[in-house]
Amino acid sequence: MALVVQKFGGTSVADAVKIKAAAAKAIARHAAGDKVVVVVSAMGHQTDILVDLAKQITDRPSAREMDMLLSTGEQVSVALFAMAIQAAGHKAVSLTGAQIGIRTDSTHTKARIRSISTDHVNSLLDSGAIVIAAGFQGIDQNGNITTLGRGGSDTTAVALAAVLGADVCEIYTDVDGVYTTDPRVLPEARRLPSISYDEMLELASLGAGVMHSRSIEFAKKFGVKVLVRSSFKDVPGTLILAADEATARAASGVALAKDEARITLENVPDQPGSSHALFSELAASGIAVDMIVQNVGQGGRADISFTVPEDDLAEALERAEAVAKQIGAEGVSHDHNVAKVSVVGVGMARAEGVAGRMFTALAHEKINVHMITTSEIKISALVDRKDGPAAVKAVHKAFGLDVAAAEPAHAAAGGPLTKSSPLEVVRRLEGMEDLAIEDCLLDSSQALVTFTDLPDTPGVAAQVFEELGKAGLNVDMIVQSHPRNGLAEISFTVPAASRDAATAAAKKIAAARGAKVADVPHVAKLSITGVGIRSHAGVADRLFKPLADEGINIDLVSTSEVRLNVIVAADHGQKSLAVLRKAFGV
Ligand code: ADP
Ligand code: ASP
Ligand code: MG
Numbered sequence: 001m002a003l004v005v006q007k008f009g010g011t012s013v014a015d016a017v018k019i020k021a022a023a024a025k026a027i028a029r030h031a032a033g034d035k036v037v038v039v040v041s042a043m044g045h046q047t048d049i050l051v052d053l054a055k056q057i058t059d060r061p062s063a064r065e066m067d068m069l070l071s072t073g074e075q076v077s078v079a080l081f082a083m084a085i086q087a088a089g090h091k092a093v094s095l096t097g098a099q100i101g102i103r104t105d106s107t108h109t110k111a112r113i114r115s116i117s118t119d120h121v122n123s124l125l126d127s128g129a130i131v132i133a134a135g136f137q138g139i140d141q142n143g144n145i146t147t148l149g150r151g152g153s154d155t156t157a158v159a160l161a162a163v164l165g166a167d168v169c170e171i172y173t174d175v176d177g178v179y180t181t182d183p184r185v186l187p188e189a190r191r192l193p194s195i196s197y198d199e200m201l202e203l204a205s206l207g208a209g210v211m212h213s214r215s216i217e218f219a220k221k222f223g224v225k226v227l228v229r230s231s232f233k234d235v236p237g238t239l240i241l242a243a244d245e246a247t248a249r250a251a252s253g254v255a256l257a258k259d260e261a262r263i264t265l266e267n268v269p270d271q272p273g274s275s276h277a278l279f280s281e282l283a284a285s286g287i288a289v290d291m292i293v294q295n296v297g298q299g300g301r302a303d304i305s306f307t308v309p310e311d312d313l314a315e316a317l318e319r320a321e322a323v324a325k326q327i328g329a330e331g332v333s334h335d336h337n338v339a340k341v342s343v344v345g346v347g348m349a350r351a352e353g354v355a356g357r358m359f360t361a362l363a364h365e366k367i368n369v370h371m372i373t374t375s376e377i378k379i380s381a382l383v384d385r386k387d388g389p390a391a392v393k394a395v396h397k398a399f400g401l402d403v404a405a406a407e408p409a410h411a412a413a414g415g416p417l418t419k420s421s422p423l424e425v426v427r428r429l430e431g432m433e434d435l436a437i438e439d440c441l442l443d444s445s446q447a448l449v450t451f452t453d454l455p456d457t458p459g460v461a462a463q464v465f466e467e468l469g470k471a472g473l474n475v476d477m478i479v480q481s482h483p484r485n486g487l488a489e490i491s492f493t494v495p496a497a498s499r500d501a502a503t504a505a506a507k508k509i510a511a512a513r514g515a516k517v518a519d520v521p522h523v524a525k526l527s528i529t530g531v532g533i534r535s536h537a538g539v540a541d542r543l544f545k546p547l548a549d550e551g552i553n554i555d556l557v558s559t560s561e562v563r564l565n566v567i568v569a570a571d572h573g574q575k576s577l578a579v580l581r582k583a584f585g586v
Contacts (some may be wrong), residue, residue: 002167002505003125004029007039007135007157010175012078012231013222014044016084017081022172022231023084026130030090035125037164039157040081042073047150063108064459067137067147070109071097074134081448082132083296091129095120097137097145102156104146105431106137107286111138111146112214113155114431116163133160154215159432162222169219169226171211174494176230177238178203178210180401181254181392188402192252193236196243198253199344201561202378206342206534207257213561214433216240217532221426243346250351251399256392257340262371262382263320264289264482267330272553274327276544278304281319283538287312290534291373291380292557295481295489296450296518301330305371305482307382310336338370339388342380343395349376353469355478359388360466361398363459365390372461372480372490377561379478381461435539437530437584442577446476447499448520448555448567449506455513456483464490464509471505473498477565479556491556493567496522523555524573526580528564539564546583552576 006029008022022038030036041047052068054061061069078094083090124131125293135153138564148155154171161169176527179189195203204213210228219240229237268274275294282289292309297362308316311334324332349356358379362369369391371382372405383391396402426436430449454460468475473494481489494502499521506517533539540557543564547554552575556567568576 001033003035003037003164005037005039005164006040007153007163007169007171008231009153009173010044012172013040013081014125016080020075020233021081023081023088025172027085027133030130033252033377036305037121037125037131037133037160037166038081039133039153039160040074040077041153043077046073046076064144067108067145070147071134071137071145074136078132078134079522083188085130085132088168092132093124093129094132094134095133097146097156098139099362100133102138104140104148106140106142106144106146108144108146110149110286111140112431112433113148113159114433116159118163121164123393137520139140148214149212150208152213152214155218158215158218158224158226162218162432163419164222169224170554170563171226171228172231173210173228174231175210175379176233176235177228178240178253180252181396182208182256185256185389186393186396189396190404192238192400192514194239194241194243195252196248196346197240198348198377198562200240201531202344203253203255204537205561206340206344206378206380208253208255213535214532216373217433220531232262232295240383247347248347250347250354251343251401253344253346254392254396254399254401254430255342256388257309257390258385259310260307260340260382261310261334261336262305262307262338262482263316263332263334264303265320265329265332266303266484267301268304269328269572270300270302271501272548273419275304277327278320278323279541279544281323282316283541285315285319286537287316288468288474288535288537289540290544290559291371291382292540292559293371293373293479293481294557296452303384303481303484307338307371316519325501337385338382339385339391340380340389341384341388341395342378343399344378346377350376352474355475356462356465356469357398358395359462361394362391363392363462366458367391367394368456368458369461369480371482372478373558375558375563375565376480377562378560435530435532435536437528437586440577440580440584440586441527441529442573443525443527444522444570444573445496446493446523446525447496448491449499449502449516450489450519451506451510452487452489452516454488454515456486460488460513461490467505467509468502471501473502473505475564477558477567479558493523493525493556520569522570523567524570524574524576526566526568526573528580528584529562532561533564534559534561542583546579547576549576550575552579
């Protein structure tokens with residue numbers, strides 16, 4: 001007898017007919033002898049309708065009352081779902097988040113799960129009932145109803161699967177699996193038979209709306225097997241699982257975050273502590289920042305740029321302006337008309353010419369790239385919002401994602417988390433959804449090369465990384481800062497042994513464009529690894545503060561959901577490692 005969690009999204013329960021059809025799936029599984037827990041979203045666009053109603057009352061509804069309101073959507077659908085099962089002659093009990101005992105923190109509208117009690121659900125399952133759980137909601141320690149953030153029913157489902165020890169968590173939705181990019185945006189997208197936790201986590205967090213990224217944090221931390229499949233068609237779907245990185249693809253998918261905003265603090269005095277002041281202020285309001293970029297700057301001053309979801313722009317700007325005054329920055333600029341296109345692949349670090357391929361594809365479409373950041377498993381580029389869909393199309397094609405690949409690329413590998421410390425990390429967590437830090441690593445084998453004064457025209461990054469690729473250079477971290485006065489800055493790291501070749505190639509490119517090149521023969525790269533690093537606001541800050549306190553300056557930063565990297569001077573490597581190990585308790 002297996003235990004299965006089945007989750008049905010809004011479209012899958014949009015009307016009575018669809019609810020009955022979904023209920024039939026749960027009944028069939030139960031009749032086959034399995035224990036079944038169903039997690040249901042609000043019907044159709046009900047959550048949007050409720051959000052809109054609130055807006056008709058006030059511009060600034062309190063977050064607590066929003067949760068009170070939005071949670072009703074799921075309460076309606078679970079009751080109807082249970083009735084549908086009962087009407088077919090089977091036992092079913094519907095439960096709200098509070099009735100199950102899904103305890104969350106008190107961050108209304110984006111609460112994180114702290115614990116889930118299993119007693120009630122298990123006794124109902126033992127009694128032969130199908131349990132219908134309301135998605136997206138919980139209760140805080142003071143008895144207030146909370147919600148987990150839009151799309152959060154996925155997270156309820158995977159979290160329940162984790163605590164109940166379910167054999168599989170099936171996500172029934174209106175697409176028949178995870179595609180190489182949103183098939184509604186790009187018809188040539190292809191369904192992936194399987195995808196690794198890390199890739200799905202990264203894609204979801206970078207804009208692929210098919211899964212709530214926090215659900216994949218649970219899946220990875222607790223080793224939950226997730227199957228995404230269609231509510232309406234009986235086709236295989238996509239399995240999300242721990243994957244053997246050795247057989248991984250260079251690119252698995254492309255994501256578009258179409259509503260991004262960029263904020264730049266201009267001419268910040270370049271001293272340890274500026275970044276900390278900024279990012280601690282943002283973290284305090286729970287804003288998750290991405291694409292953190294600092295340029296080298298002139299006269300002891302530098303610009304710090306970062307992106308936030310456009311919804312967070314007003315608050316982020318207010319806070320950034322306050323900090324700018326405090327730390328002596330000369331001004332704050334912003335742009336809300338931007339989108340972030342990212343390519344994700346676990347095998348990227350070992351593949352050649354990945355950056356060149358991406359930027360050449362964008363240059364071909366005459367799409368200007370405003371900012372670039374990378375990590376081991378993704379490259380993100382900030383572009384004008386109007387260029388977003390064309391950018392996705394170009395990058396998707398450049399990586400051959402429109403052509404069927406030989407599958408399976410993902411051989412299933414061992415348990416959750418890493419090879420080193422499977423559930424050790426999770427055991428130390430106070431709340432189930434707390435940030436899980438695994439390790440802090442030091443790599444002293446890289447050199448840093450920086451272009452300054454590069455004219456900001458479409459194709460600059462393409463030319464740089466094409467040339468470096470031709471020279472056979474394996475580039476690791478890449479950062480392109482937000483251009484100022486028509487001039488951009490690109491920094492990248494290469495293995496120290498390739499430094500001379502990289503610098504020579506860079507000088508050649510720079511000469512042709514009136515740019516300058518500087519290099520640092522040896523730098524130290526520090527990496528914090530874990531799960532949910534970017535989406536937990538404040539991780540970057542936990543890294544900036546202890547380094548700033550030691551007077552250690554950070555040259556480059558890059559983030560992903562599974563890793564946060566910084567480059568510091570080589571002679572600060574060991575000290576930084578010790579400081580960070582202490583700060584992160586590893
Ligand atoms: P549900 O209501 O079932 O939770 P969602 O609307 O949240 O469904 O998610 C499904 C949608 O995600 C699809 O209709 C599709 O447009 C979108 N989507 C975005 N990126 C992807 C992707 N890479 N693969 C599949 N679907 C995607
Ligand atoms: N009903 C909620 C929403 O629309 C949660 C979900 O569907 O996952 O965001
Ligand atoms: Mg969804």
